[in-house]
Amino acid sequence: MSAEAPVPVVVENVSYVYRTDVSDRQVLDDVSMQIAPGEIVILTGPSGSGKTTLITLIGALRAVQSGSVQVLGREILNAGERDRCRVRQQVGYIFQHHNLLDSLTVAQNVMMSLQLSQQKLSRKEQRQRVIEVLERVGLGEHVDKHPRALSGGQNQRAGIARALVTHPRLILADEPTASLDKESGRNVVDLIQELCREQGTSVALVTHDNRILDVADNIMHLEDGKIQTVSEAMATHSSRMLKLLNKHDPGAAQYLSAFALALTRVAMADSGIDDAERTMIRTVLNDSSKLSPGEVDLVMELALSQLRCRQQDGDGGSAVFSADQAQHFLDSLYAVAAADGEVSPEERVEIQNIARELGFPVDSGRL
């Protein structure tokens, strides 16, 4: 993408009020945000906080009342139906329910999206594109089936193919995993991330699902119609996740939360956390607890957000653990530090810091 390409989404000072006969309800209050080229932004927030309203404004699916919404270089405030239609043709939409037409085959559903986008492609090119994208989402063998013959996860993957077949520069996804089981949900977001990265597509994804937050380049949190700052949002997320874990098993929650935080601190002590370290943290957390992979992701997310809050607040925290736990703790920190090769000097120092903060005996031979 060229350096001059406009920022795909620029929202400035947008407020929105639903007016009914009975009352007016303000759901967005002076919201400003941007989505950079190729960036994946996840919009979170409690039910009714205005997430869907915001992405339907960005998608030109409802009229902007005040402020400014520029999508793919086009201002939508006061835009006529024709201009809003042009924006819609360039955006890919993925909904909670796949909304495929059951009277058409999967391939015909995807083809219809391509034809509606009015791109200048021959019939042969259109067919190639449709087959290519369906193979890409793993539905190469199901192109002639009707949606009712496929599982929920397969239909959602067909929905992704339908959104991406036009090679849009922007994808708007509203709760794409809400009606899927854990594994299908994970597959669906991984696929959205992979394909959008390949095509350089920007994404705004609304979700309640904390397990998929890791795909985001940026998380924006809406609370009462306002976008919270990153630290406010992190604090909100952390306390919600902590409450959830605490309810589950308070003792384990305290240990896991300190453990995941320490692992993450060590991994981030040098040049930042990389894939090998991330995988090692997952393995260590999996091996040391009865948590499912989804819960491990939740704990990792919690640790990352705790770490960000800590870096801002300088809060150390304290906990008391048994000698066995301390030993396991330290062994695991070394395992994560060594995951990307040598244990670096910065990682060694961070392990020392953590051991000191938690009152662990440190084997000086290892340092």
Ligand SMILES: Nc1ncnc2c1ncn2[C@@H]1O[C@H](COP(=O)(O)OP(=O)(O)OP(=O)(O)O)[C@@H](O)[C@H]1O
């Ligand atoms: N057409 C409408 N008329 C009146 N009120 C509406 C309308 N659509 C949404 N609302 C109200 O506006 C508020 C924000 O709705 P919105 O769907 O944007 O929130 P949300 O954050 O996406 O919620 P959820 O997570 O439950 O989908 C809600 O209280 C909703 O009831």
